[in-house]
Amino acid sequence: MFNKFSRRAGSGVAVTVAAVLMLTACGGNGGDAGGTPDPNEEVTLNFTWWGNEDRASRYEEAIALFEDENPNIDVNGTFMDFPAYWEKRQTEAAGGGLPDVMQFDYSYLRQYGENGVLLDLTEYEGNGLTTDGIDETLMATGRLEDQTLAVPTGYNAWSLFENPAVLEETGATGYEGGTSWEDYDAYMTSVTEASGGEVYGGTDYTGRIQNLELQMRQEGRELFTDEGELNFTQEELAEFWSSAQGLRDNVTIPARQLEEVAPKSGFGSNLTASEMTWSNFMGGYLGDTGAEDLTILAPPTSDPSVKDLYQKPSMLHAVSAGTEHPEAAVAFVEFLINSPEVGAIFGASLGVPASETALEGASLEGPDLGVKEYLDSVADRIGDPPAAPVVGYGALENTFLTLGTSIGLGAITPEEAAQQFFDEVAVTLGS
Amino acid sequence: MTTGSAPAPQNTRTTAEPGARPAGNRRAGGHPKRKGNSETVAGYAFLAPWLVGLFALTLGPMLFSLYLAFTDYNLFTAPEWSGLANFERMAGDTVFWGSVQITLIYVLVGTPIKLAAALGVAMLLNYKSKGSGFFRSAFYAPSLIGASVSIAIVWRAMFSAEGPVDSGLSFLGINLGGWVGVPALIMPMMILLAVWQFGAPMVIFLAGLKQVPAELYEAASVDGAKAWRKFISVTLPMLSPVIFFNLLLEMIGAFQIFASAYIIGSGSGGPAGATNFYTVYLYTRAFTNNQMGYASAMAWVLLIAVGILAFILFRTSKSWVHYGGDTK
Numbered sequence: 001m002f003n004k005f006s007r008r009a010g011s012g013v014a015v016t017v018a019a020v021l022m023l024t025a026c027g028g029n030g031g032d033a034g035g036t037p038d039p040n041e042e043v044t045l046n047f048t049w050w051g052n053e054d055r056a057s058r059y060e061e062a063i064a065l066f067e068d069e070n071p072n073i074d075v076n077g078t079f080m081d082f083p084a085y086w087e088k089r090q091t092e093a094a095g096g097g098l099p100d101v102m103q104f105d106y107s108y109l110r111q112y113g114e115n116g117v118l119l120d121l122t123e124y125e126g127n128g129l130t131t132d133g134i135d136e137t138l139m140a141t142g143r144l145e146d147q148t149l150a151v152p153t154g155y156n157a158w159s160l161f162e163n164p165a166v167l168e169e170t171g172a173t174g175y176e177g178g179t180s181w182e183d184y185d186a187y188m189t190s191v192t193e194a195s196g197g198e199v200y201g202g203t204d205y206t207g208r209i210q211n212l213e214l215q216m217r218q219e220g221r222e223l224f225t226d227e228g229e230l231n232f233t234q235e236e237l238a239e240f241w242s243s244a245q246g247l248r249d250n251v252t253i254p255a256r257q258l259e260e261v262a263p264k265s266g267f268g269s270n271l272t273a274s275e276m277t278w279s280n281f282m283g284g285y286l287g288d289t290g291a292e293d294l295t296i297l298a299p300p301t302s303d304p305s306v307k308d309l310y311q312k313p314s315m316l317h318a319v320s321a322g323t324e325h326p327e328a329a330v331a332f333v334e335f336l337i338n339s340p341e342v343g344a345i346f347g348a349s350l351g352v353p354a355s356e357t358a359l360e361g362a363s364l365e366g367p368d369l370g371v372k373e374y375l376d377s378v379a380d381r382i383g384d385p386p387a388a389p390v391v392g393y394g395a396l397e398n399t400f401l402t403l404g405t406s407i408g409l410g411a412i413t414p415e416e417a418a419q420q421f422f423d424e425v426a427v428t429l430g431s
Numbered sequence: 432m433t434t435g436s437a438p439a440p441q442n443t444r445t446t447a448e449p450g451a452r453p454a455g456n457r458r459a460g461g462h463p464k465r466k467g468n469s470e471t472v473a474g475y476a477f478l479a480p481w482l483v484g485l486f487a488l489t490l491g492p493m494l495f496s497l498y499l500a501f502t503d504y505n506l507f508t509a510p511e512w513s514g515l516a517n518f519e520r521m522a523g524d525t526v527f528w529g530s531v532q533i534t535l536i537y538v539l540v541g542t543p544i545k546l547a548a549a550l551g552v553a554m555l556l557n558y559k560s561k562g563s564g565f566f567r568s569a570f571y572a573p574s575l576i577g578a579s580v581s582i583a584i585v586w587r588a589m590f591s592a593e594g595p596v597d598s599g600l601s602f603l604g605i606n607l608g609g610w611v612g613v614p615a616l617i618m619p620m621m622i623l624l625a626v627w628q629f630g631a632p633m634v635i636f637l638a639g640l641k642q643v644p645a646e647l648y649e650a651a652s653v654d655g656a657k658a659w660r661k662f663i664s665v666t667l668p669m670l671s672p673v674i675f676f677n678l679l680l681e682m683i684g685a686f687q688i689f690a691s692a693y694i695i696g697s698g699s700g701g702p703a704g705a706t707n708f709y710t711v712y713l714y715t716r717a718f719t720n721n722q723m724g725y726a727s728a729m730a731w732v733l734l735i736a737v738g739i740l741a742f743i744l745f746r747t748s749k750s751w752v753h754y755g756g757d758t759k
Contacts, residue, residue: 083698087718094506111721115507259612259702260591395720402699411614411703420525427520428720 037073037327044074045328049103050085054287055349062342066335073328086394093117098320100329104150106141106313107394113144114391119319120147124330130338133356141313141385151337152313154351156280157375157382158210160184162295166273170195175274177297178378181215184300185247191273192251200253202274203266206244207404209397211276215240217308217383218301228390230425234418241407241414248408255408264288279374280314280351282367293367296374298381307383311375314351348372392428399424499727506721517728527729529704530712533618537708538685541622546677549629553636554666567637574630583624583694587611590620611695617705624691632677639673640666671752679744686737689714709733 037043049059056079063075078099080088086108092098098117112118125131125148131139134152142150160177167174172194175187188201205211213223216232225231244252253266261268267275268288276299285294301308317336319329336342340361343353348368352375353359364372390396403417412420475482500517502510521527552570556563576582590596592609600607610616643666651661667674689710696706700715707715709729717726 083719090506090718090721111507117507254612255702256609256612257592260609262697262701392720398699398719402701405701406703409612409614409703423525427722 037070037325037331039070039072041325041328042072042074043325043328044076045101045323045325045332046099047075047077047101047332048085048099049077049079050082051079051103052081052284052287054283055079058345058349061345062336062339065339065341065345066332069335070328070331073332075332096322098322100320100323100325101332102318102320103153104316104318105394106316107389107397109142109150109316109318110144110388110393111391112318113147113149113388117321118149119321119323119326119329120149121151121319121330121333122146122148124326128327128330129334130355130357133338133358134354135311137385138311138313138354141388142316142318144388150316150318151333152316152351152354153337153346154280154314154348154353155311155375156278156314156351156371157309157311157378158214158276158299159279159374159378160274160276160297160299161267161281161285162274162297163267163270163272163289163291164293164295165289165291166199166270167191170199170273172201172273174295175297177299178304178381179300181300181302185251188247188274189251199270200251200266200272202252202272203258203276204244204248204252204255204404204408205276206241207401207408208276209400210278212237212240212400213386214299214308215302217310218303218306220306222386224386224390226387228387229429230422234422237421238414238418241404241417245414255405258405258408278312278314279371280348282371283349286367293370296370298374298378301381304381307381309378309381310383310385312385313354390429396425396428496727496730499724500731501728502724504722504724504727506723510724513724517725518732520725521728521732526704526707527712530700530707530709533705533707534686534688534709536618537621537625537688538682540618541625542678542681542685544622545626545629545681546632546674548626549632549677550636550670550674552629553633553640556633556637557640567634571630571634574628580690580694583691586620586624586691587695590616612702614703614705617695617702621688621692621695621706625685625688632681635673635677636670639670643669668753672754675744675748675752679741682740682744683737686710686733 047059047063049055051059059077059079063077067073067075079085082105086105089098089102089108089112093112093115104112121129129151131148131151135155138152138155139148142148142152160175162175164174170191172191173187175184184202191199191201209223212232216223221231223231248255253272257271258266261271265275265277265288266272267277268285270289270291279296282294282296285291299309317333319326319333323329338355338357340357343355343358343361344363346353347362348364348371352364352368352372353362362368399421403412403421406412407414407417499510501512501514503513503516504510556567556570573582588594590610592611594609597607597609607613607616610620647665647669648661651665656664687710688708692700692706692708692711693714696702696711698711700707700711710733713726713729713733716722716729
């Protein structure tokens with residue numbers, strides 16, 4: 001009886017192992033080159049994005065419009081929040097089942113691109129996909145080596161947000177923008193003091209790796225070397241985190257309070273007067289704070305003559321290498337990127353539109369216009385973007401954030417945090 | 432194959448289930464003991480859905496993860512054999528040991544408190560009173576919804592600044608503020624959440640208490656034993672098999688804490704690693720950091736560790752668990 005059982009068990013395992021191996025062996029293979037989709041072929045495209053309800057309703061509108069223009073193509077849209085989005089994509093990438101078209105993030109481009117799961121769009125450029133209307137430096141962010149793997153929807157830059165309503169409550173003077181780091185620290189101190197501890201001048205900026213990058217670019221360095229290794233030492237990192245100890249003790253919003261309001265930020269919760277983040281956070285922050293308007297200013301700098309900022313693609317659109325309908329997928333990307341109607345639907349909520357035609361359709365106004373004006377105002381400080389983020393950058397950025405929080409909570413010292421960060425980097429970048 | 436109308440159970444003794452007949456005929460070919468064999472086939476046919484589930488969904492992936500534990504696998508490229516590298520790395524990973532530490536504290540402190548609460552309430556409910564049926568259901572309710580995401584969210588809100596817990600404590604003159612942002616207060620909060628879900632072990636305790644013969648208590652009373660003495664000398668020994676069962680089940684369950692920790696710590700194990708329980712860290716390694724090999728190695732270490740602890744518990748049980756009919 002038992003022997004019989006185990007013989008069957010043996011064959012069952014063999015079948016299962018074979019099935020698993022088949023699943024993992026299924027890589028994507030590219031489609032045929034170029035051209036426009038066959039108007040008679042019935043096609044269903046899977047499209048996915050991350051974002052909130054607001055973005056979802058805009059995409060639904062855009063999809064309906066696309067389906068009207070292309071009656072034979074049916075677009076099946078799904079969305080989720082950012083962390084879950086990438087967890088899902090990782091497993092799909094492993095199983096060879098990525099959606100045909102994906103809203104993509106810059107920090108994951110190299111990881112997916114180098115592993116060949118994204119369709120090379122080069123041969124479609126000028127042949128189904130118009131990229132002439134997109135600024136070349138921005139377009140370059142979707143390229144890896146000689147391949148075009150993704151097309152940017154729009155751009156943003158690092159910026160400093162200020163909440164006039166919170167500021168007014170305290171009676172303190174606003175931040176001028178673009179002055180020295182010491183000035184910004186003094187501004188935050190004045191707000192915290194003026195409020196008597198009700199609200200804070202800002203958030204501990206050493207918690208974000210982008211601020212380290214900003215300070216390094218102001219010294220003429222990048223976060224990573226051309227070889228994709230860290231361009232700073234463990235001691236420098238510890239020093240960076242230590243530099244804000246005085247602010248953490250007396251000025252910036254306590255980490256404990258930030259944990260309480262998570263996933264909103266301190267700024268989004270109306271607890272701080274200022275915060276540095278990407279300029280396309282405007283829409284999200286207006287929603288979070290409920291404020292009527294927010295001021296967007298240039299971040300502090302140690303050297304105003306240096307081109308420390310750069311245009312980052314707020315998001316991109318990419319096509320899976322395994323898609324069965326590359327022409328239709330490209331046509332949909334073309335529509336999302338360049339159509340003036342889509343520009344009008346999204347405004348600047350996917351960044352200030354990258355494509356000229358979409359930007360014309362967008363007719364920016366209100367806060368969207370504020371973002372555009374900010375980006376124009378810092379044109380002198382915009383330099384070349386860094387190379388596409390290293391594989392695993394998304395995870396490192398997250399580790400940096402978590403360690404910054406732990407320092408803020410007093411759970412570890414900056415030195416210990418720097419040690420942990422470098423241990424992590426050794427694993428992530430070493431393999 | 433296994434769907435279709437199954438005959439009433441009493442008929443299966445002599446005739447095979449219709450749906451299984453083709454397989455039965457094939458198999459039965461050269462066998463003289465046709466009748467007995469078709470019964471075996473029918474038995475396996477009924478087992479088939481479960482067997483398929485076991486092999487395809489449990490055993491297969493488990494064996495594959497054992498293989499992955501010895502590889503470097505990032506989900507994109509084929510797994511690369513790396514020998515014991517994952518396990519060596521685990522030994523030197525301070526975050527890993529931090530997660531082991533908080534998980535052990537949670538299991539070793541939380542489980543006994545939860546069982547004590549379950550036993551205490553079970554003893555109260557064991558007294559015959561008017562509303563006991565209602566109270567039994569009421570106390571059991573939290574275990575039904577306890578593991579859900581919504582409860583974790585509610586729990587987080589309850590313990591935040593100016594939430595019900597903070598307000599209540601402030602009323603008593605204890606000003607702790609919100610618990611969510613304080614690493615040291617996360618563990619008590621998680622344990623309270625676990626203890627609150629004492630319903631399942633309570634029901635089992637209650638059933639056990641009903642089985643304790645009343646004459647034992649009567650005899651103890653005649654000997655002049657007071658309530659506490661009766662509890663120590665009658666209730667606990669008579670209940671020991673049930674306690675053992677609950678202890679084993681709850682301990683294994685506690686090691687697997689995930690959903691509530693994931694929600695309360697916003698998925699990042701925060702604040703300062705206070706919710707970075709073993710399974711949360713494993714999940715982060717697998718799906719955020721794409722280190723599927725390392726995560727698989729962690730999963731196997733957990734399986735083996737829990738297995739060893741269960742084994743130890745079984746061995747010690749001989750000295751403190753008394754089964755009915757034992758002379759001692």
